[in-house]
Amino acid sequence: MIRVELxxxxxxxxxxxxxxxxxxxxxxxxxxxxxxxxARYPMLRGTxxxxxxxxxxxxxxxxxxxxxxSHEPPDAPLPDAVATGKEPFIVLAAIAGG
Amino acid sequence: xxxxxxxxxxKKGGFVLSSDGKRxxxxxxxxxxxxxxxYHMKGxxxxxxxxxxxxxxxxxxxxIQRSDDGGKNWHQPGTPAGExxxxxxxxxKGESNKFVYDASDKTGKPLTTHQWYDGTQHPWxxxxxxxxxPSLNDPDTVYAGVEDAALFRSTDGGKNWNELSGLRGxxxxxxxxxxxxxxxxxxxxxxxxNDKRMFIAISAAGAFRTDDGGKNWxxxxxxxKSQYLPEPAPEVGFCVHRIAQHPARPNTLFxxxxxxxxxxxxxxxxxxxxxxxxNLPTDFGFPIDIHAHEPNTVYVIPMxxxxxxxxxxxxxxYRSKSGGNEWEPLTxxxxxxxxxxxVLRDAMAVDSLDxxxxxxxxxxxxxxxxxxGGDSWKPIVRDLPYVLSVEVQTLP
Numbered sequence: 463m464i465r466v467e468l469x470x471x472x473x474x475x476x477x478x479x480x481x482x483x484x485x486x487x488x489x490x491x492x493x494x495x496x497x498x499x500x501a502r503y504p505m506l507r508g509t510x511x512x513x514x515x516x517x518x519x520x521x522x523x524x525x526x527x528x529x530x531x532s533h534e535p536p537d538a539p540l541p542d543a544v545a546t547g548k549e550p551f552i553v554l555a556a557i558a559g560g
Numbered sequence: 561x562x563x564x565x566x567x568x569x570x571k572k573g574g575f576v577l578s579s580d581g582k583r584x585x586x587x588x589x590x591x592x593x594x595x596x597x598x599y600h601m602k603g604x605x606x607x608x609x610x611x612x613x614x615x616x617x618x619x620x621x622x623x624i625q626r627s628d629d630g631g632k633n634w635h636q637p638g639t640p641a642g643e644x645x646x647x648x649x650x651x652x653k654g655e656s657n658k659f660v661y662d663a664s665d666k667t668g669k670p671l672t673t674h675q676w677y678d679g680t681q682h683p684w685x686x687x688x689x690x691x692x693x694p695s696l697n698d699p700d701t702v703y704a705g706v707e708d709a710a711l712f713r714s715t716d717g718g719k720n721w722n723e724l725s726g727l728r729g730x731x732x733x734x735x736x737x738x739x740x741x742x743x744x745x746x747x748x749x750x751x752x753x754n755d756k757r758m759f760i761a762i763s764a765a766g767a768f769r770t771d772d773g774g775k776n777w778x779x780x781x782x783x784x785k786s787q788y789l790p791e792p793a794p795e796v797g798f799c800v801h802r803i804a805q806h807p808a809r810p811n812t813l814f815x816x817x818x819x820x821x822x823x824x825x826x827x828x829x830x831x832x833x834x835x836x837x838x839n840l841p842t843d844f845g846f847p848i849d850i851h852a853h854e855p856n857t858v859y860v861i862p863m864x865x866x867x868x869x870x871x872x873x874x875x876x877x878y879r880s881k882s883g884g885n886e887w888e889p890l891t892x893x894x895x896x897x898x899x900x901x902x903v904l905r906d907a908m909a910v911d912s913l914d915x916x917x918x919x920x921x922x923x924x925x926x927x928x929x930x931x932x933g934g935d936s937w938k939p940i941v942r943d944l945p946y947v948l949s950v951e952v953q954t955l956p
Contacts, residue, residue, distance in 0.1 A: 469619075471595050471619070471620055472620060474593075475623065475636070505636040505638065507657070507658070508621055508658060510620075512621070513657070513658045513659075514660060514686075519619065519620065519621060521618055521619045522619060522620075555619045
């Protein structure tokens with residue numbers, strides 16, 4: 463079971479509270495986690511990854527295990543702690559900006 | 561008794577203000593979608609309980625929401641959870657927030673470039689929906705004006721959106737350029753007397769008209785002026801702020817143009833325009849609207865062109881009962897000192913009660929109402945977030 467932590471706006475959009483728990487078939491990567499997330503919560507399509515390019519929207523970051531994974535390839539395996547559900551995969555809205 | 565519902569889009573969410581036909585006491589519900597910028601909310605003329613809302617922000621992009629019960633409950637139209645996201649043929653299904661410029665061979669136009677701030681060419685990039693215009697006769701059909709400027713249509717209640725690419729494919733596309741706020745298609749006027757005719761406006765390209773339901777478009781900017789354009793009479797390049805039409809006189813249009821332009825009027829469906837600024841105190845403002853029962857009575861809110869606040873700190877609506885040129889300031893009930901708010905292009909609307917109500921929202925969070933056609937004003941609410949849009953529904 464993969465745990466995903468969403469920012470407030472997206473939790474509100476998906477009508478969920480707290481973490482989202484997902485079953486992910488196959489290798490656990492950014493792409494497979496986000497594919498599973500969007501399949502279960504279609505209203506989130508386009509809000510994390512751009513509809514056209516399917517790339518991470520620029521003001522969002524991906525974190526896990528106290529590491530910034532935003533620039534990792536989308537098909538790179540996520541840390542074991544994420545794959546086993548010990549740690550969440552965090553979608554973070556970058557807010558700094560004065 | 562009739563009622564009124566005012567849909568207010570703000571930088572921090574949407575609000576619905578409700579009253580009976582007296583318009584004395586108001587209920588306020590919201591914020592809906594708190595934290596999202598609500599560029600526009602508008603209800604269907606044929607089904608007032610069907611309301612569309614455009615949500616966006618810099619982090620999560622664009623989302624369309626829909627209410628089928630007058631704004632009490634909202635949902636995002638599109639593929640329900642658990643359903644396949646592709647068709648049996650393997651094609652991806654559309655999504656309610658998926659706005660993709662149509663560059664297909666069969667229906668689209670080449671996705672070329674438009675002019676950027678530095679004069680170079682820049683690719684078209686979708687950013688957000690500025691304006692939503694539900695069809696006059698079908699609640700499931702709705703138009704969306706977007707940034708970068710293009711016109712989209714949904715015929716299934718907002719689930720799928722397809723571009724009417726003839727507009728972006730107008731030969732002048734490479735000359736269109738963004739204003740300071742972006743290159744948005746912000747005005748959509750559907751002609752109540754001719755379902756094939758539609759008017760749109762873009763900052764900063766100008767006004768366009770279609771007479772065939774959106775396939776082909778004509779630039780309608782002849783007679784407009786701008787002191788900042790090098791050519792005296794270019795086909796496009798004008799920073800139109802708003803266009804208004806009264807259904808009783810479908811060939812007459814009123815326009816608020818950017819600084820250096822002012823207020824204009826056309827009596828031939830936009831083919832030619834005449835300056836009707838007359839005695840207005842400035843040539844700058846955003847909204848322009850028309851009295852529901854008097855097609856020659858027009859309202860504007862002039863702003864200082866440099867500060868974009870009311871001149872002299874006095875919030876004044878100007879009314880012309882002669883279709884322009886002669887304007888009178890309306891001040892009763894409006895702040896006449898130390899007022900430095902703005903009123904944006906989509907933030908003024910009218911109801912159609914016997915005594916026409918005029919409404920506008922400010923960047924200071926006030927929504928003002930005149931229940932007597934502009935003679936006197938009062939705030940419905942004073943402390944909402946920065947108001948982006950105001951629409952009014954007159955309910956049976």
